[in-house]
Amino acid sequence: MKAKPWLASKWSVSEDGKTWTFTINDKAKFSNGRKVTAQAVKESFERTFAKSNRAKTFFTYDSITADGQTLTIQTDKAYPNLPGSLGDPLFVIVDVQSEREGRNFSADGPIGTGPYVVTSFTKERAELAANENYWDGDVPFKRVEVPSINDANTRAMALQSGDIDMAINIGPGEYSLFADNKDYTVTEASSLRDVMARMSQKGELKDSNLRAALIAGIDRDSYAKNLLKDTFIAGKAPLPPSLDYGFKQLKDTNPYDPNKAKTLLAKSGWTDTNGDGLVDKNGQNLSLVLYTYTSRPELTLYAEAMQADYKKIGIDVQIKIVDYTMIDELAKTGDYDLLVSSVVTANTGDPVWFLKQYWGSNIDGDNPNNGSGFNNSRFDELTALAGSTLDATIARNAIINAQQILLDENATIFLGYPKINMIGKSYLKGIHTSPSEYYVITKDLKKE
Secondary structure: OOOOOOOOOEEOOOOOOOOOEEEEEOOEEEEOOOOOOOOHHHHHHHHHHHHHHHHHHOOOEEEEEEEEEEEEEEOOOOOOOOOHHHHHHHHOOOOOOHHHHOOOOOHHOOOOOOOEEEEEEEEEEEEEEEEEOOOOOOOOOEEEEOOOOOHHHHHHHHHOOOOEEEEEEEOOOHHHHOOOOOEEEEEEOOEEEEEEEEEOOOOOHOHHHHHHHHHOHHHHHHHHHHHHHOOOEEEOOOOOOOOOOOOOOOOOOOOOHHHHHHHHHHHHOEEOOOOOOOOEEOEEOOEEEEEEEOOOHHHHHHHHHHHHHHHHHHOOEEEEEEHHHHHHHHHHHOOOEEEEEEOOOOOOOOHHHHHHHHHOOOOOOOOOHHHHHHHOOHHHHHHHHHHOOOHHHHHHHHHHHHHHHHHOOOOOOEEEEEEEEEEEEOOEOOOOOOOOOOOOOOOOOOEE
């Protein structure tokens, strides 16, 4: 994926990759009618860096300058995917001037550039109104309500009953209710998502043999085909086959083999000494805790299937369902054995950020998103190279080799890659499923 012109109508980069020049679309306006100038964009980016530590994980800059509609970003090193990084929602362009004039973005909603404006927001529901100053076409709806329905069954029922007009990511158990029904429009796309089980190396799972046993002990092919009814592709590597980063050539070092899993357990001293069906060592059964959440229906299905497969090789797994915000915190602290989640791998069009965030070495807290304890200097070198070289072939090969390190080191269980879906009532036109999953309520979504 590559960034496309929109708020920035065009851009260019210097030969050394350190100076980016963007031309801001001369037609663009904020929802309060104020013109979007390069100075306004500069202030918005500076606000993001001031408020979010995550911003510098995408890039760091030496200077940002504005002249009319021309914005220049000077970086400390080459960032080949900087336009893609700026497309991440973290860098959404807001009118900082309105904040200086007293608007509270948290309470009143931000002043942005999209077709709708936020009129109210809670954890349960967002309410939007048409942007009267929208600069890029007509806005089809006067008002849009966006309820947050985490439970997949409830989401499907709400769509069936007419309580909602459209839903995203209907689960495999309910998908057939809508797929061949003329009352609904169904769109699908290959996903950039990776459903994975992170393994914390702070406890028993610091043992590579044990991690390998956990990977070999589950039937990922069966999960995709039977449990998830072919709505998933079986997992193998960090990046899905929808991205051109060597999926076929990467070697899966631990395909499904329960006998191998048992051998690996025994090699590390885990055997069933008392005949209770569970492996033990020093008088203690091997018992692990798996955390996940419910807003994506496949995650609990995966968790339960893993629990059943692990029992077959003598491992007790307890499942704990928590709120997604807790998942994020657990990922940072490493206070888990297994952490099952669904992650977008190339939200900026480039997977380097994803690889660095989840597996880049966390030395003295400099990469807080990796609380797993996994560190590998060669992996760090390869991802640094991929994120800085202007040679696409070198970057691609570095990413492929970095992935193989994760497989060789048994760093994570890569469970599968979903197809994403968006299902709406047949009277809705312009439903479009984006692999990035960011653009849902657009000017093109209309009622006929």
